[in-house]
Amino acid sequence: MTEAGTARPLDRDAQFYVAGHRGLVGGAIWRALEDSGYTSLVGRTSAELDLRDRGAVFDFMGEARPQYVVLAAAKVGGILANNTYPVDFLSENLRIQTNVMDAALECGTERLLFLGSSCIYPKLAPQPIREDSLLTGHLEPTNDAYAIAKIAGILGVQSVRRQYGLPWISAMPTNLYGPGDNFSPIGSHVLPALIRRYDEAKAAGDPSVTNWGSGAPRREFLHVDDMAAACLYLLEHYDGPEQVNVGTGRDATIKEIAQLVAEVVGYEGETLWDTSKPDGTPQKLLDVSKLREIGWEAQIGLRDGLESTVAWYREHVGRLRETG
Numbered sequence: 001m002t003e004a005g006t007a008r009p010l011d012r013d014a015q016f017y018v019a020g021h022r023g024l025v026g027g028a029i030w031r032a033l034e035d036s037g038y039t040s041l042v043g044r045t046s047a048e049l050d051l052r053d054r055g056a057v058f059d060f061m062g063e064a065r066p067q068y069v070v071l072a073a074a075k076v077g078g079i080l081a082n083n084t085y086p087v088d089f090l091s092e093n094l095r096i097q098t099n100v101m102d103a104a105l106e107c108g109t110e111r112l113l114f115l116g117s118s119c120i121y122p123k124l125a126p127q128p129i130r131e132d133s134l135l136t137g138h139l140e141p142t143n144d145a146y147a148i149a150k151i152a153g154i155l156g157v158q159s160v161r162r163q164y165g166l167p168w169i170s171a172m173p174t175n176l177y178g179p180g181d182n183f184s185p186i187g188s189h190v191l192p193a194l195i196r197r198y199d200e201a202k203a204a205g206d207p208s209v210t211n212w213g214s215g216a217p218r219r220e221f222l223h224v225d226d227m228a229a230a231c232l233y234l235l236e237h238y239d240g241p242e243q244v245n246v247g248t249g250r251d252a253t254i255k256e257i258a259q260l261v262a263e264v265v266g267y268e269g270e271t272l273w274d275t276s277k278p279d280g281t282p283q284k285l286l287d288v289s290k291l292r293e294i295g296w297e298a299q300i301g302l303r304d305g306l307e308s309t310v311a312w313y314r315e316h317v318g319r320l321r322e323t324g
């Protein structure tokens with residue numbers, strides 16, 4: 001692995017394509033770019049441009065010719081969706097990322113940020129998980145297909161750097177949450193699922209709620225506005241082949257997280273656990289010392305982030321984006 005350097009400053013008026021700009025992460029990155037004065041943002045919904053369609057991607061990119069690309073479009077879901085539809089998670093993600101990267105290469109995109117996920121690391125990686133744990137052990141089976149697609153994406157970025165010398169980079173976020181999340185009861189990640197479950201139980205006066213698994217696994221959560229800020233920071237300051245972990249450096253058990261969500265929502269009933277549902281990997285806590293060395297640290301505490309996300313959920317409950 002060659003040494004990382006410092007990135008060249010970005011041109012705020014250059015064409016900047018955010019793939020997945022209506023998603024949780026892409027939406028937050030779009031807002032952060034606007035707030036930072038980027039003037040030429042380009043986005044397409046999946047209905048307007050299906051990134052699995054290679055010809056359509058090449059046509060679009062050939063016309064837009066973005067100087068910068070953030071690849072935040074992907075088939076995304078929680079533990080159950082990943083475990084139930086591995087073909088979709090592998091095939092769609094491989095196609096989306098390969099099409100976008102190949103087209104970006106052809107149209108001369110100077111900088112591209114690829115978003116992976118902390119599930120790329122081995123199931124039993126030493127905690128906190130360092131970047132160099134990649135490919136040192138077996139993956140967690142509930143999301144191995146998705147993880148392999150993401151690992152291929154990291155290799156895609158490294159290969160472009162090696163073969164063409166372009167300063168493309170990869171970021172590996174921990175579990176994310178925030179406004180614009182997917183609150184589908186089946187397809188979502190744990191935090192939006194818990195917010196919805198506890199809020200509905202409170203409104204209905206239910207005496208108990210049932211969460212998935214044992215509640216023992218440990219997870220780390222980062223607010224998506226922090227994630228967007230980190231992406232921008234990396235694009236503006238980091239130029240290296242190794243993926244960079246993005247997290248808070250703090251984790252908690254799912255039981256503790258559920259307790260916190262119940263408190264924030266104001267639910268006072270009992271919490272039960274359905275152990276027929278998968279736990280997934282026992283702990284996923286990222287080592288974020290590399291990101292700190294580059295100069296960035298998370299700002300939004302979990303309780304504050306949850307309070308604002310619950311407020312957002314309640315305001316948008318009638319018109320949620322739900323998939324899976």
Ligand SMILES: NC(=O)C1=CN([C@@H]2O[C@H](COP(=O)(O)OP(=O)(O)OC[C@H]3O[C@@H](n4cnc5c(N)ncnc54)[C@H](OP(=O)(O)O)[C@@H]3O)[C@@H](O)[C@H]2O)C=CC1
Pocket residue numbers: 019020021022023024025026044045046047049050051052071072073074075076096115116117118173174175176177180181182189
């Ligand atoms: N959420 C999380 O906890 C984590 C997310 N990540 C990564 O961050 C990235 C973004 O995830 P997140 O924002 O949460 O996911 P979302 O599901 O919120 O958003 C995904 C976006 O991808 C777009 N998309 C999906 N399929 C296609 C397609 N075939 N053609 C065009 N666009 C498509 C969707 O577009 P549209 O809305 O128009 O349909 C959507 O905007 C992903 O790479 C994910 O792996 C990593 C770790 C954790």
Ligand SMILES: C[C@H]1O[C@H](OP(=O)(O)OP(=O)(O)OC[C@H]2O[C@@H](n3cnc4c(=O)[nH]c(N)nc43)[C@H](O)[C@@H]2O)[C@@H](O)[C@@H](O)C1=O
Pocket residue numbers: 077078079080082083117118119142143146174175176187188189190191193194211212213214217219254277278279280281284
């Ligand atoms: C971001 C990451 O997301 C996925 O991995 P995961 O970290 O296991 O994510 P999760 O948020 O779905 O679950 C976290 C924990 O929480 C428990 N849990 C309780 N109750 C609910 C619940 O109601 N829904 C969900 N989803 N989980 C629940 C659940 O049993 C598990 O122990 C990957 O597939 C992969 O795609 C990936 O990269």
